[in-house]
Amino acid sequence: MKKSLFLLFVSIILLFYGCASKQASVPLSERIARQPEQQAPVGAGVKGKEGAIGEEELMRAEREKQQKAAVDAASARLQDIYFDFDSYAIRPDDIPVLKKMADWLATDQAVKLVIEGHCDERGTTEYNLALGQKRAEAAKDFLVKSGVSAKSLGTVSYGKETPVDAGHTEDAWAKNRRDHFAAQQ
């Protein structure tokens, strides 16, 4: 008796199961390709490596300017650099920008810079804060290797929290994936 009841249950359940309504979730594999599991770890540093780091050491002149005018003048010479999606590698076309900045910073030691790393909105909040920090660190690393004193360079990440362009287009995202250099006295 017990067994027949059990079988009845199973058959009714299967009947119900068979005509279950459309499920609210879909397998992730239908939406995106699965990666091979045996993928070898790539060195963590690889993504962050600059294209071609300039090795040249630059002469340091001794000049000091601590006026506000210097900061303003500095800001005028600072230019944002941009990143590819989910990358903290310096782009080759930004290397001249950073080198120019390094040349100038190395001769004007009164200027202190805070490098702000930013991301676009197509990422999650916490990971973008980490990524923004790495973007700022990448520029700092480049400048230090180009002869700028590490003491005069600070880093801060804003993640995706303060976009420069509030739009939701490829163009806006490209502008938001940036390092911004802020001069401080």
Add this chain to the structure above:
Amino acid sequence: MSRFISFVLFAGLTLFAVGAESKVYLDVYGQSYKKITIAVPPFASEEKPRPEISDLLSRDLDMSGFFVVAPRSLMDNGLVGEGMDKRNIKFDQWRSLGVELLCKALVQEKDNGFSLEAYLYDASDGSLLFAKRYRATPSEWRRIVHRLADEIILTVTGEKGIMSSRVLFVAGDRRHRDVYVADLDGYGPRKLTDQRQIVVSPSVSPDGKYLAFTSYKEGRPNLYVVELATNREVYADRQDGTKVGSSWMNAKTIAYAHILGKVSTIYAANVETKQRTVLMKKEGILSSPTFSPDGTKMVFVSDMHGGPNIFITDLATGETKRLSYFGNYNTEPAYSPKGDLIAFVSKTEGALEICVMRPDGSNARVLSDGGINDSPQFSPCGRYILYSSQMGKKTSIRLMLHNGENKRELKFTGNEETQPKFMP
């Protein structure tokens, strides 16, 4: 395979609610289930009618995702006025409306007190499932209604509802934000911080004593822990670099990521002794630590294989395994307190979707419907997921069942709202 069969059996048994020991009408762990139709006619009252009370109960039951609430327009006045006594209830008429459960209640307000006497009937045979009496001060009537809703959900699903829960979240504009707490139904948002700054990743200790968050009030993303009762700072990490992604390992210990220079570190800090230990240190990015309910495993995000992916590490042995192999952007993991699922965000073509997978990385499923979704968090019972969702410009908080059904937008302050968590 045997696991699958036992799961199906369980679902079937509970659907039919057989046996005296099984009062469960609905199994909510199946991929799909039939909702129970419940009627909540306006409650009887000795003083002036208070339709908002039965309305709130109806909204709670609807929001739970387990019920179809019979519309008031279906009930004629004779049915509404039939009274509370079981002998006077016309169960056959309720049945003819398709009603399976009937909740009747009497509201009494006197001597500066509020009481609710509630009865839940099974309309199929007129049996009384429970009778409860709640008392409170008149201003607390909402709390009483949420408790009644949770009790009805317990009776029907075998587990208490979440309608008495409160939600922790960040609200404000881009540069001026604070941490808030409010009832799940959006009532009574209250500020917990006074930062007016960029604030991210709030979390409250399991005993409700401490609030942790990352704020820019000192110019960079520092992690702060305050005692909620006094608003006193008990712990702060002001090191250079980014400190973010707090998760409580126990009532006193918080884990978070610190990113600086070439390395990232996940710390466990006792906020009372201020003692800080390193759980993990690696080149590249580490973020968003979260822990298995038994505390033996840590799930986190790392870019050690290229894009961000989700990894699990055994805290005792240090053995680390990658869980996510879907595309190349998987972040913000959250371990279910039940231990059966990990929720996370996966970047698919054109969207960031809330997904769930088993703790071994298998059976990954997409639950959200496009847009930029972030910060999934399970309810303490593991049946619901809170998350934030950006559709177009506006970001708001949403609630859904762990299988992606019953998606609801929650509204609290009218401003941008992000990073929700259930308040312990």
